[in-house]
Amino acid sequence: MLRTSQRRFREEFMLDKNGIAKRIAKEIKDGYYVNLGIGIPTLVANYIPETMDVVLQSENGLLGMGPFPFEGEEDPDLINAGKQTITMLPGSATFDSAMSFGMIRARKVNLTILGAMEVSQNGDIANWKIPGKMVKGMGGAMDLVASAENIIVAMQHVNKAGESKLLPQCTLPLTGVHCVKKIVTELGVFDVLPGGGFKLLERAPGVSVNDIIKATAGELIVEGEILEISI
Amino acid sequence: MNKVVSGADEAIRDVEDGMTLMFGGFGLCGLPENCIAALVKKGVKQLTCISNNAGVDDFGIGLMLKQRQVKKMISSYVGENAEFERQLLSGELEVELIPQGTLATRCMAAGYGMPAIFTPAGVGTEVAIGKEIRNFNGKDYLMEMAFDADFAIVKAWKGDTMGNLIYKSTARNFNPVMAMAGKITVAEVEELVEPGELDPDHIHTPGIYVHRIFQGVNYEKRIEQRTVRKKE
Numbered sequence: 001m002l003r004t005s006q007r008r009f010r011e012e013f014m015l016d017k018n019g020i021a022k023r024i025a026k027e028i029k030d031g032y033y034v035n036l037g038i039g040i041p042t043l044v045a046n047y048i049p050e051t052m053d054v055v056l057q058s059e060n061g062l063l064g065m066g067p068f069p070f071e072g073e074e075d076p077d078l079i080n081a082g083k084q085t086i087t088m089l090p091g092s093a094t095f096d097s098a099m100s101f102g103m104i105r106a107r108k109v110n111l112t113i114l115g116a117m118e119v120s121q122n123g124d125i126a127n128w129k130i131p132g133k134m135v136k137g138m139g140g141a142m143d144l145v146a147s148a149e150n151i152i153v154a155m156q157h158v159n160k161a162g163e164s165k166l167l168p169q170c171t172l173p174l175t176g177v178h179c180v181k182k183i184v185t186e187l188g189v190f191d192v193l194p195g196g197g198f199k200l201l202e203r204a205p206g207v208s209v210n211d212i213i214k215a216t217a218g219e220l221i222v223e224g225e226i227l228e229i230s231i
Numbered sequence: 232m233n234k235v236v237s238g239a240d241e242a243i244r245d246v247e248d249g250m251t252l253m254f255g256g257f258g259l260c261g262l263p264e265n266c267i268a269a270l271v272k273k274g275v276k277q278l279t280c281i282s283n284n285a286g287v288d289d290f291g292i293g294l295m296l297k298q299r300q301v302k303k304m305i306s307s308y309v310g311e312n313a314e315f316e317r318q319l320l321s322g323e324l325e326v327e328l329i330p331q332g333t334l335a336t337r338c339m340a341a342g343y344g345m346p347a348i349f350t351p352a353g354v355g356t357e358v359a360i361g362k363e364i365r366n367f368n369g370k371d372y373l374m375e376m377a378f379d380a381d382f383a384i385v386k387a388w389k390g391d392t393m394g395n396l397i398y399k400s401t402a403r404n405f406n407p408v409m410a411m412a413g414k415i416t417v418a419e420v421e422e423l424v425e426p427g428e429l430d431p432d433h434i435h436t437p438g439i440y441v442h443r444i445f446q447g448v449n450y451e452k453r454i455e456q457r458t459v460r461k462k463e
Binding site: 058059060061062067068069070071072073074075076077078079080082083084085086088094095096097098100101102104105124134135136137138139140141142143146147173174175176177178 | 328330407
């Protein structure tokens with residue numbers, strides 16, 4: 001049932017990866033230092049308004065990350081945490097890995113956006129390990145989620161098997177506990193309430209509240225009229 | 232205080248089987264390419280390697296893995312390496328995965344003479360198993376021990392004969408904290424200069440931490456993910 005309905009709005013409605021990134025970009029405020037994870041979070045950089053003063057942190061040791069270099073101008077000594085060649089904007093600063101995680105731990109970075117395999121209704125996140133599969137490692141994810149003041153997760157609402165990724169409890173090994181504040185999926189925007197539960201804030205264009213209820217295994221809180229996401 | 236050695240072979244001459252080595256670098260960026268090549272040539276085995284990543288099949292620490300020189304890897308992320316995966320799954324290779332910030336800070340602690348640090352990274356996860364947890368101001372922290380490495384092997388952009396080092400862009404990464412953490416620290420640099428040629432205010436690693444230095448040759452500086460945009 002769930003799989004059928006998923007497939008239906010996958011084709012016709014929902015947000016694509018860029019849509020999710022665009023919606024998350026609206027959470028970024030002027031003056032923020034932001035760390036973007038690999039995958040959909042990386043796309044968020046494309047939707048930060050130029051009028052806004054935002055500095056991107058890359059945990060391999062850079063503040064002031066700019067766009068990809070022009071062809072022929074790649075510098076092997078200048079990469080982001082996803083190992084991609086990048087550029088530095090005027091006013092950038094480079095530093096070592098200990099200082100990089102120092103500024104994360106000391107909560108100088110205002111917002112962390114990352115992907116996840118599962119999020120539980122009390123804000124636990126699992127995004128690094130699937131038992132039985134080759135484990136590549138947590139990289140900086142455990143440090144980021146343990147320290148960040150504000151964590152937004154960008155992910156698909158259901159996994160490839162059609163199972164909800166918004167759960168009462170995570171089933172996969174955890175990356176961090178009680179840390180996720182907000183989730184944006186192809187179906188909607190959710191706050192993770194301090195007392196537990198996913199509060200539905202907005203729904204994707206063409207997606208009904210009922211669709212979201214069906215695709216959410218954890219406790220979903222729906223209050224009042226839920227407006228469509230505007231991006 | 233002349234720390235200059237003739238090259239990578241002399242710099243790693245007394246690395247022995249079973250030792251613990253730290254390698255600077257993030258992905259393939261800022262790797263001590265010359266020393267890795269010398270270690271492959273020397274053929275030392277049963278090594279414990281502390282490095283954020285494990286290279287790729289034919290570059291970085293991947294070259295040492297291919298020769299079965301590594302007994303254990305301590306890293307935060309070890310993807311993109313088929314031989315690594317094969318050895319791990321067959322049980323030939325032991326791997327300890329630790330959070331990236333914990334890795335960096337355990338190096339830093341060694342260089343600052345602190346036996347341990349407290350970090351929230353990994354609280355409530357399998358990383359916390361068997362570790363002391365302390366609560367400070369209402370939040371739990373794990374006690375993580377400073378690393379104890381026989382050699383730290385790092386790569387810098389410029390260095391002088393006294394061992395003072397300057398790194399470039401994000402090739403800095405783990406290099407400075409590892410440079411501080413080795414019982415013996417070996418630095419290979421792209422450009423070796425005389426004392427006085429580097430501005431003391433621009434030094435990232437003071438020479439006191441560096442025991443051996445040489446100017447490397449033939450840097451490949453491979454790019455792992457070449458991402459570009461078109462000129463408009």
